[in-house]
Amino acid sequence: MSLQMKLVAITLDCPDPPALAAFYQQATGLEPHPKSDADFAALNGEHGLFIGFQRVDDYRAPKWPGQTVPQQLHICFEVDGDLAEAEARLLELGAGRPDHQPHGDRARVLTDPVGHPFCITAR
Template structure:
């Protein structure tokens, strides 16, 4: 029997509500929190819940450098890589590793700088 179950993946960031809005637009869900919140939950989205926590002095990971390790990233399954790419870029993501268009994944940074992958399913 396991000791625990995964409750949520929590992302440190400078603006929890703004980052929650980005991920709500990407994966769906409902935002629980407001502009004064230091903690915002994204609920009712498929998969593991996400939460966002204000981190004073937040410094985003520097992918793929080892002196600014990403520590973790999110793999987001999509039907159409090109369409999903257009949408996440319009929402404020920036490309990190998208040159190889034959691969089944592409790497981006969310607006706070966390790496995530769009993966063809």
């Protein structure tokens, strides 16, 4: 018998779960999970997958692309429309843009407000 597993959640460490959930909610339009609180917040994603954010004392942001503090997780999102417009909107919401951009014009590497790297690509 083969094991069948379904991915249901991705959870990121952070210093302030509600604040990071708000960033991703504005960026994705996902709805807040009803069980969110100050120590754990989540957004309901597509197909039953949710993104969680858990409070970690003494949180240290990843240092991408270096590995002095490893990235631990890298999320990729597809965006509708112009990639540059999507990037500009995410920067307005508080994302950062590292100097190192390994994908040329195909994708952009950004960081969320607490340093987790993520990519955006055109749909």
